[in-house]
Amino acid sequence: MDVRSRWLLIAVGFGVLLNPLNSSMISIAIARLQNVYHLDFTGVSWIIFSFYIASAVAQPVMGKASDLFGRRKIFLTGLVTTFVASLLAPLSPSFGWLIVFRIVQSVGTSMMVAVGMAIVRIHITEKQAAALSVLSIFLSGAAAIGPFIGGVLLHWWDWPAIFYVNIPFVAASFLLSWRTIPKDKAPASAATNMSIRKWLALIDVPGIVLFTVGLVALLVGLLSAKSSGHVSFINVFAGLTGLVLLAAFVRHELKTTAPFIPLRTFAKYPALTWVNVEFMLVNILYYALFFGVPSYLQLVRHVSEFHTGILMLSLGLCSLVASPIAGRWVDQSGPRPALLVSGMLMTFGALWIVTLHPASPVASVCVALAAFGMSNGLNSVAMQAALFQSSPKEMVGVTSGIFNTSRYLGTILSSLLIGIVMGDQPSSGGFRWLGIILMVIALSLVFMSWRHRESGQLQES
Incomplete structure (x- = not known):
């Protein structure tokens, strides 16, 4: 170079x-x-x-x-x-x-x-x-x-x-x-x-508008009801409007020739669908912890921003250390064993959160952060490998785009989860409930990884 x-x-x-x-x-x-x-x-x-x-x-x-x-x-x-x-x-x-x-x-x-x-x-x-x-x-x-x-x-x-x-x-x-x-080279004629009309059709503006407005309306309906403590007509109307617009988005994407999110790909390739579902769940888990822990530390345990940043560093460092190890492991054994261990690590990390109480040492949260960090390092490599395994070679570009969309949907849902569970003011009880929900999701990922690993072994034999 x-x-x-x-x-x-x-x-x-x-x-x-x-x-x-x-x-x-x-x-x-x-x-x-x-x-x-x-x-x-x-x-x-x-x-x-x-x-x-x-x-x-x-x-x-x-x-x-x-x-x-x-x-x-x-x-x-x-x-x-x-x-x-x-x-x-x-x-x-x-x-x-x-x-x-x-x-x-x-x-x-x-x-x-x-x-x-x-x-x-x-x-x-x-x-x-x-x-x-x-x-x-x-x-x-x-x-x-x-x-x-x-x-x-x-x-x-x-x-x-x-x-x-x-x-x-x-x-x-x-x-x-x-x-x-x-x-840049001169663009083709x-x-x-x-x-402008063709350009707008190329990027699927109707699909983008339906997706964005529908998602925002649904989030407004859910979060405003949680924030106010009761369900009003406005909450219901916003939520239903969001659902209707998202349903219209799905219908539009299945019919248009240049969809913003090519949903027809999911129906055609079931294995690819499962990979994206798992990736979405992984991101719900990771980012719910990523955004939930700092608020818990600062507002419940009264830890300073500086020390919160130091504690959160254990999440990132463990992720960086695990990634190269995951690369060698996935090359030798395929993605499923790494995904199975990742699910177990997240289950352990969520269980650790459930056991935390107001008298627990603040630093003990690093155990959960380390478990989730190592699982994220495994997932970052194994999920990408699982994507390429399930994706037709001629569609790698399209499926990579869908994969990134699954990531963002997972992060959005994680924010919604912590907004609903932790409510207007984070508390030890709310943080514990978040841990219980994350443990259920993590166990679901363990089951999916085990099922797919077993089915893969049967196919190989």
């Missing part, structure tokens, strides 16, 4: 890490934002929902946009968008405006994630596998150390720092990208002559 390729890899790496970094740093700031804006946990959880919903929509759309407008342009536009959002978010006059800038930040960072891998794959031809693995380290490493960075920033400064910290990364990535990413 020559010097220019190395600098290009660093430029792209600094850009793509911003999405996982910003999605993970916020976990430490939830308690502080609750106090600043006088919100309950249900209300402040929209800072999580908004980011993941926007990412779920923006990444596939920006992937298609890069084919029309060019990957370099999309990447640089994403950097500028992220810079503006990170600069303006701390100046938000209300929580509503903070959500708006958080959405803009999500769209900007999603632009870079959507095209970063493609830029590296196209322009770095020597030792390409090594280059892509380095880019994966940028992504997973940023997610792993995000809570620790967030804890340090909140300890020495205040919550605006978790937005301002993006600016040096954006500036470095922009300067390096401007010099190292080759200019078919792309340049495409009408």
Whole structure:
């Protein structure tokens, strides 16, 4: 790999890490934002929902946009968008405006994630596998150390720092990208002559609108009922509207020629469906712990942001240590044994949460975090391998997009879960109930992995 390729890899790496970094740093700031804006946990959880919903929509759309407008342009536009959002978010006059800038930040960072891998794959031809693995380290490493960075920033400064910290990364990535990413080739005439109507049909705007509005309406109905403590006509109307719109979304996706989420693929390939269901459940488990533990530590156990960040570091470090071990294991034995052990680790971690009580040492939460961290390291490799096993070779691009959508749906559902279970104010009892629910989900994953492993052995014999 020559010097220019190395600098290009660093430029792209600094850009793509911003999405996982910003999605993970916020976990430490939830308690502080609750106090600043006088919100309950249900209300402040929209800072999580908004980011993941926007990412779920923006990444596939920006992937298609890069084919029309060019990957370099999309990447640089994403950097500028992220810079503006990170600069303006701390100046938000209300929580509503903070959500708006958080959405803009999500769209900007999603632009870079959507095209970063493609830029590296196209322009770095020597030792390409090594280059892509380095880019994966940028992504997973940023997610792993995000809570620790967030804890340090909140300890020495205040919550605006978790937005301002993006600016040096954006500036470095922009300067390096401007010099190292080759200019985009002129788009094909078919792309340049495409009408607005055809472009909107290509990205499936009706499907995007139905999915987004339906999901938001359903979340509003569920969370507002939980927050108010009773079910009103408005809650029921919002929830039913969301369900109707999501049903319309499913109907639309099955009929349209260029679906936002190709649901027909699930019906055609049942094994692929199960992989995505398992991946969604894995992300519900992981992110419910990821966002639930910091709020429990700060609001129930009165641990500082700095020390919360240090405790959360055990989650990320265990995940990073387990990933290379999982790679060798999956190469030798396939994905199912690793997924089975991962489910057992999550079951143990959830059971540990259930046993915690107000007199338990605060550091004991690291046992659960370590178990979930190791399981996440196993899952990050084994789930990807299971996806490739169940996916037809000619559809790897499509199925990878569906896979990422399953990830975001899992994170959204995890936020909904902790919003409902932990309610307006986290408590030891609510945290224990969260552990019980996570244990049930983890046991379901153990059963699925065991069943698929047994059926795979029978097929081999």
